[in-house]
Amino acid sequence: MTGLQVVFLLIGAVTLASAVMVVAAKRVMHAALWLILALVGVAAAYATLEASFFAVMQVAVYVGAIAILIIFAAMLTRRSMEDDPARLNKGWPAALLAAGGLLAGLVYLFSRWTGFSSPARALPEGGENIAALGLALTAPEGFLVPFEVASLLLVAAMIGAIYVAGDLRK
Amino acid sequence: MSFWYDPVAFIAEWLRGVLLGWGMAPEGAAFVLTALGAAIMPLLAMLFVIFLIWYERKLIGRIQNRFGPNRVGPFGLIQPFADMLKIFIKEYITPIGADWLPYNLAPVLSVGGVLLIWAVIPFSATIMGVNLNVGLVYIIAAGGLGALSFLLAGWGSNNKYAMIGGFRSVAQLISYEVPMVVSLLMPVMLTGSLGINDLVKAQTIPFIVTLPAAAAIFFITSVAEAGRAPFDLVEAESELVAGFNVEYSGLKFGMFFVGEFLHAFTISLLFSTLFLGGWRGPGAETYPLLGFLYLVIKTFLVYFVVILFRGSLPRFRIDQMMDLTWKVLTPLALVSLVVTALLAKPLAGIPALQAVVLFVVNAILLMVFFSVAGKRATPKRAIVGKPRPLATPHHEDVSA
Known part of the structure; x- marks a missing residue:
C-alpha cells in the first residue's frame, strides 16, 4: 500500500x-x-x-x-x-426502508458498471484537464445539452425564488 | 547563480545539497524543503502583522491629526511588541453556555483562512508556494472559510450581539462574493488561465488599465470581504457592543485582530497581483529580487488606500451596504463582463487597440454606473407619520 x-x-x-x-x-x-x-x-x-x-x-x-x-x-x-433529545419520529422504519433500498440499488448498479473495476486512465500532464473539462461542457459532441438543461433548471429555480420572496401585490 | 540574484532559490538549493550530502533520498529532501517552506511562509506573514499594526496606527493617527504611537522605541516601532506581550498574559474567559469547539475553532480559522491565500501568490518570478492551475478559484474558496469563522464565533459565544454580528457578516460576505467572482472572470477571460502566475505574466499592460471596472469592483468587494471600514458592520461598536468577537479575550481576541489586519494586507497583495501587474516591472524577469521589491511597493500603495478608506469614510448602514452590491456592483459586473467578452475576442490580434478599446468602454461603464445607478440605488426616504415625542411633559400642580 x-x-x-x-x-x-x-x-x-x-x-x-x-x-x-x-x-x-x-x-x-x-x-x-x-x-x-x-x-x-x-x-x-x-x-x-x-x-x-x-x-x-x-x-x-x-x-x-x-x-x-x-x-x-x-x-x-x-x-x-x-x-x-428526540431525534427519531414515528416514520423512521419507512425512512430506513427507503434509504436502504436506495443504497442497495446504487450498490447493485455500481457493481454492474465496468468502469468501477477497471484502473483509472492517467491524466495528461499540466493544466490540460481544466481545458478538457471546459470543452466537454460546451462542445456539441460533449455534454452541451445536459449543461444547458441544468442552467435552465437553475433559471427556473431563481424565478421561482423571486416569485416566492417578492411582494407582487405592489 | 549568486545569492543576490534569487536568495530564496539559492538557499533552497544550498539546503538541498546539504541534505543530499547527509545521504538523504531526493524525495525526502524535497519533502523537507516543502515542509520548511510551508512552515516559514505563514510564520513570516504573521510576524509581519506586528509591523502592519504599527503602520496602520501611525497612518490613522496622521489622518486624525494625532501622532499615533510614539513613546516606545524609535517612532513607536516597539509599541506593537508591548501590546502583543500584554495580550499574551491576559486571562481567557469562556462564557457560560458557549459551544466549546466552534468557540475555539473560530479564531484559528479567521487567521488560517487568510494564510491559505498566501500559498498561491507569486512573490517574484520564481518565489511562490504552489503554482496551482486553479489558483483563482482556490482564493475564492479560501474566502469561504473566513465567513465560517465569523459565523462560528457568533454562534459559539452564546451571546445575542455576537450572533447578530455573525448574521451580518454572512449576509455581507455572500452578497459581495457575487460581483467579486464575476469581476475576476474578466482577467481570466483575457488571460485564458486560472493560475495566478499566468495572470501576472499576461499583464504586459496591467489589468487596471484595460479593465478599470473589474478593478474597481474587485477592490470594493474585497474591502467588504475583509470586513474593513466602511464595511465593518460586523463589529459596529455603536450597535453591537463589539460584534461577533464580543465574548473573546486574550490571545483568542488577538487572533481575530491579527486575522483582520492580515486580511486587509492580503487583499492589497491580491489587488496588486491581479490588477497592477504583480512582480512585473523593468528587469524583474532577470532579477527576481527586484520583482519582489516591485510587488512590495505596489502592495503598500494599495494598502495605503485601504487605510485611507478606513480613516475617512463613515460606516455603511446595512440597507446601503446591500443596495451597493445588488443594485450597483452586480449589474455593473455583469454588463462589463458581457461587453468585455464581446470586444476582447475580435480584437485579440491587435493588443494595443484591444487595450485602448477595453479601457474606454469599461471606464465609460464605470462612470455611468457610479453616477446614475448609484443615485437610483438608494430609495428616497419618505416621512410616513408625524413626529411624536416619546415622553410628553406632564404638569402637575405641586404647590397645592
Whole structure:
C-alpha cells in the first residue's frame, strides 16, 4: 500500500464518520458543522485523485456557500438551537426502508458498471484537464445539452425564488 | 547563480545539497524543503502583522491629526511588541453556555483562512508556494472559510450581539462574493488561465488599465470581504457592543485582530497581483529580487488606500451596504463582463487597440454606473407619520 492510498483511506474514514455524525448529532448546528467536515473530506478525496478543479470547487460552492446558508437557516430557527433529545419520529422504519433500498440499488448498479473495476486512465500532464473539462461542457459532441438543461433548471429555480420572496401585490 | 540574484532559490538549493550530502533520498529532501517552506511562509506573514499594526496606527493617527504611537522605541516601532506581550498574559474567559469547539475553532480559522491565500501568490518570478492551475478559484474558496469563522464565533459565544454580528457578516460576505467572482472572470477571460502566475505574466499592460471596472469592483468587494471600514458592520461598536468577537479575550481576541489586519494586507497583495501587474516591472524577469521589491511597493500603495478608506469614510448602514452590491456592483459586473467578452475576442490580434478599446468602454461603464445607478440605488426616504415625542411633559400642580 502506498502512502497516497493510506491518506485516501484516512480521508474516506473521516468523511464517513462525519457523515454519520451529521444525522447522529444532537444539535442541528452541530450537524451542520459535521456536514462541513464531510464536504471538506470529499474535497480532499478529489485532491488525492488529482482533480484539483473539483476539489477547489467543492470547497468554494459547498463549504463557502451552501453549508453556510444551511447554518444560516439553522441559526434563524430558534427551536432547533435548543437541545432536543428526540431525534427519531414515528416514520423512521419507512425512512430506513427507503434509504436502504436506495443504497442497495446504487450498490447493485455500481457493481454492474465496468468502469468501477477497471484502473483509472492517467491524466495528461499540466493544466490540460481544466481545458478538457471546459470543452466537454460546451462542445456539441460533449455534454452541451445536459449543461444547458441544468442552467435552465437553475433559471427556473431563481424565478421561482423571486416569485416566492417578492411582494407582487405592489 | 549568486545569492543576490534569487536568495530564496539559492538557499533552497544550498539546503538541498546539504541534505543530499547527509545521504538523504531526493524525495525526502524535497519533502523537507516543502515542509520548511510551508512552515516559514505563514510564520513570516504573521510576524509581519506586528509591523502592519504599527503602520496602520501611525497612518490613522496622521489622518486624525494625532501622532499615533510614539513613546516606545524609535517612532513607536516597539509599541506593537508591548501590546502583543500584554495580550499574551491576559486571562481567557469562556462564557457560560458557549459551544466549546466552534468557540475555539473560530479564531484559528479567521487567521488560517487568510494564510491559505498566501500559498498561491507569486512573490517574484520564481518565489511562490504552489503554482496551482486553479489558483483563482482556490482564493475564492479560501474566502469561504473566513465567513465560517465569523459565523462560528457568533454562534459559539452564546451571546445575542455576537450572533447578530455573525448574521451580518454572512449576509455581507455572500452578497459581495457575487460581483467579486464575476469581476475576476474578466482577467481570466483575457488571460485564458486560472493560475495566478499566468495572470501576472499576461499583464504586459496591467489589468487596471484595460479593465478599470473589474478593478474597481474587485477592490470594493474585497474591502467588504475583509470586513474593513466602511464595511465593518460586523463589529459596529455603536450597535453591537463589539460584534461577533464580543465574548473573546486574550490571545483568542488577538487572533481575530491579527486575522483582520492580515486580511486587509492580503487583499492589497491580491489587488496588486491581479490588477497592477504583480512582480512585473523593468528587469524583474532577470532579477527576481527586484520583482519582489516591485510587488512590495505596489502592495503598500494599495494598502495605503485601504487605510485611507478606513480613516475617512463613515460606516455603511446595512440597507446601503446591500443596495451597493445588488443594485450597483452586480449589474455593473455583469454588463462589463458581457461587453468585455464581446470586444476582447475580435480584437485579440491587435493588443494595443484591444487595450485602448477595453479601457474606454469599461471606464465609460464605470462612470455611468457610479453616477446614475448609484443615485437610483438608494430609495428616497419618505416621512410616513408625524413626529411624536416619546415622553410628553406632564404638569402637575405641586404647590397645592
